Amino acid sequence: MMRKKQESRDPKTGQLPVAWHSDFRSLDLLPHMGIARIVFMLKVVVIVLPVLFGIGWGYLEIEAFVARSKNGALRAEIADRSERNEITLEQSASYDFAAEKVQVVQHFYEVPLVPLSFLVEFAQKRPPGLVLKNLSVADMGEEFAGEPVESSVIHLQGYISDTSVSALEMMDSLKEILTGFESLKGRVGEIDVVSVRRDVISKLFTYSMTIQVGEPQD
Amino acid sequence: MLDLLSAVVTIENPRTPLMQVIRKKRPEGRLFVYFSEYGVLVARWSSRGVPTSLDFARGFPMGEARVVRPFLEEVGLVRRGNLVLATCGFSSSDRFIVKAEFDNPSRFRDPQYVSDYLNKNYPLGNSEKQAAVITPDRGMPSSLGAAAGGREFLLCGCARKTALAAQERCLEYGVYPERLELTTISSLAAMIVHLRQAYITTPVLVLDVTAGHTFAVILDQCAIASSKIIHEGIDTWISRLQQRLQLDELAVAKRLLCSDNFDFKDIGPELLKSYLADVQSIINYYEVASGQAIGHIWITGIPCHLSWVASVLVSSFGLEDVTPRLVDWLESQGIVADPSVIAGFEGCLFRLFSLMGNYDEEEARV
Numbered sequence: 114m115m116r117k118k119q120e121s122r123d124p125k126t127g128q129l130p131v132a133w134h135s136d137f138r139s140l141d142l143l144p145h146m147g148i149a150r151i152v153f154m155l156k157v158v159v160i161v162l163p164v165l166f167g168i169g170w171g172y173l174e175i176e177a178f179v180a181r182s183k184n185g186a187l188r189a190e191i192a193d194r195s196e197r198n199e200i201t202l203e204q205s206a207s208y209d210f211a212a213e214k215v216q217v218v219q220h221f222y223e224v225p226l227v228p229l230s231f232l233v234e235f236a237q238k239r240p241p242g243l244v245l246k247n248l249s250v251a252d253m254g255e256e257f258a259g260e261p262v263e264s265s266v267i268h269l270q271g272y273i274s275d276t277s278v279s280a281l282e283m284m285d286s287l288k289e290i291l292t293g294f295e296s297l298k299g300r301v302g303e304i305d306v307v308s309v310r311r312d313v314i315s316k317l318f319t320y321s322m323t324i325q326v327g328e329p330q331d
Numbered sequence: 332m333l334d335l336l337s338a339v340v341t342i343e344n345p346r347t348p349l350m351q352v353i354r355k356k357r358p359e360g361r362l363f364v365y366f367s368e369y370g371v372l373v374a375r376w377s378s379r380g381v382p383t384s385l386d387f388a389r390g391f392p393m394g395e396a397r398v399v400r401p402f403l404e405e406v407g408l409v410r411r412g413n414l415v416l417a418t419c420g421f422s423s424s425d426r427f428i429v430k431a432e433f434d435n436p437s438r439f440r441d442p443q444y445v446s447d448y449l450n451k452n453y454p455l456g457n458s459e460k461q462a463a464v465i466t467p468d469r470g471m472p473s474s475l476g477a478a479a480g481g482r483e484f485l486l487c488g489c490a491r492k493t494a495l496a497a498q499e500r501c502l503e504y505g506v507y508p509e510r511l512e513l514t515t516i517s518s519l520a521a522m523i524v525h526l527r528q529a530y531i532t533t534p535v536l537v538l539d540v541t542a543g544h545t546f547a548v549i550l551d552q553c554a555i556a557s558s559k560i561i562h563e564g565i566d567t568w569i570s571r572l573q574q575r576l577q578l579d580e581l582a583v584a585k586r587l588l589c590s591d592n593f594d595f596k597d598i599g600p601e602l603l604k605s606y607l608a609d610v611q612s613i614i615n616y617y618e619v620a621s622g623q624a625i626g627h628i629w630i631t632g633i634p635c636h637l638s639w640v641a642s643v644l645v646s647s648f649g650l651e652d653v654t655p656r657l658v659d660w661l662e663s664q665g666i667v668a669d670p671s672v673i674a675g676f677e678g679c680l681f682r683l684f685s686l687m688g689n690y691d692e693e694e695a696r697v
Contacts, residue, residue: 132690133470133520135463
């Protein structure tokens with residue numbers, strides 16, 4: 114007569130029946146198969162990887178949602194600001210236009226010397242026989258004789274009624290006199306005699322002289 | 332003797348295409364391998380647990396690993412690397428089962444202490460022992476806690492080197508043992524099951540015969556009551572047969588002892604004379620000590636064709652043989668087996684089948 118028998122391996126624990134079944138294995142001497150560990154690792158990989166992937170995907174989705182929300186707000190702000198920006202740009206253009214005019218006026222008043230003071234001092238200190246015919250001032254950056262000047266230049270032109278030797282000496286003495294001009298406030302740089310030549314018709318010497326005027330010294 | 336185990340009995344060829352398809356689709360079943368002293372026995376269930384049916388049972392002579400290993404790889408269903416998973420059993424001449432009462436049970440958790448204890452207190456030799464401590468009534472492993480003090484336990488095992496050699500043999504045959512049992516223990520449990528089912532209450536003498544020794548156990552009330560080693564086994568009888576017939580070679584005597592054609596009716600009792608005397612003394616001692624008469628005998632462990640030994644013993648002592656019918660025993664364990672599977676070598680297969688038994692709840696169920 115057949116009797117119903119229990120499962121030979123406990124389905125809950127997976128253990129084989131133990132009564133009268135003593136195990137005489139030496140587990141430390143059995144080859145290590147590592148099957149259980151590999152299976153465990155596979156299970157871990159199968160479970161953990163999708164979980165990590167899901168977490169990463171969720172994080173990216175949240176980041177994208179936040180970015181999209183910020184993007185909408187920023188677009189609205191850009192639209193709002195672009196209108197104001199156009200107004201500001203128009204104002205800036207008109208300011209730039211006005212600034213050029215102001216600069217021109219400012220340059221006009223920022224000449225390196227006061228012409229009247231120079232002329233008065235020149236008239237007082239000029240050597241006798243030397244006549245000033247023309248005075249011109251070229252500011253820094255402007256062109257003088259076809260080239261831009263690096264500093265302000267005063268150009269003197271005039272006549273000398275004397276002999277050629279005396280004209281040259283007069284030019285030298287004029288150089289010395291100009292060096293000490295108070296109206297130039299010690300800013301006199303290099304003084305060049307551009308030309309001294311005789312005018313055949315008037316029998317006078319014409320001269321041309323440039324005075325380099327530097328930056329005011331503190 | 333070895334040739335006797337080469338008899339092959341199968342009810343289902345595991346190599347049939349249908350079986351291969353089924354096995355590939357759903358690899359179920361359990362493999363059992365028993366390494367006896369004389370050969371290798373293999374059986375397989377059709378499912379992992381009971382109820383189940385026996386796919387096949389097959390025997391191989393010892394020393395044919397090159398033949399057995401491919402067969403095991405073919406029939407094995409669960410693999411561990413290049414090894415097949417199987418419940419394994421082995422038998423050994425140096426096995427022992429002794430009763431002991433522990434005063435300091437926790438010390439018996441140390442295998443070395445157990446080995447030293449056995450060597451000191453029992454005539455088991457001086458080799459290192461590997462033993463399991465189980466309860467004598469249910470065969471359950473003991474936790475050896477403080478409550479175990481003063482109680483009786485069974486120390487079952489063998490020499491450690493024997494157990495290691497059995498394990499090595501499993502690996503040599505391509506088997507990864509999910510458990511490695513001493514079949515002396517499991518077959519006693521299987522016999523206890525049979526005794527309960529057959530309502531046999533009188534003491535039973537069990538003679539577990541190996542090549543070198545015989546292990547005599549008395550089962551009383553379905554528990555191990557006494558055990559003793561008889562230093563005589565099959566090798567002794569072969570040697571005695573050689574002297575008796577004045578044969579030149581031991582191998583000839585060995586072949587003769589296992590021969591089907593030789594009649595041992597007359598010479599048998601003479602060969603077993605001293606053996607019978609030892610067994611008789613064990614019977615007498617137990618009967619005097621317990622006051623109970625031994626009514627049954629069971630001889631196990633001998634090759635199939637040495638059945639004349641059992642006949643001589645049964646007739647000499649006037650005891651009744653209680654060898655179970657394997658088909659019935661298997662059926663009681665929830666295993667269906669075609670009688671043709673086991674016909675012819677029942678005695679050999681009982682030890683193999685004892686590995687299949689579930690004795691955990693045996694006491695409660697019977």
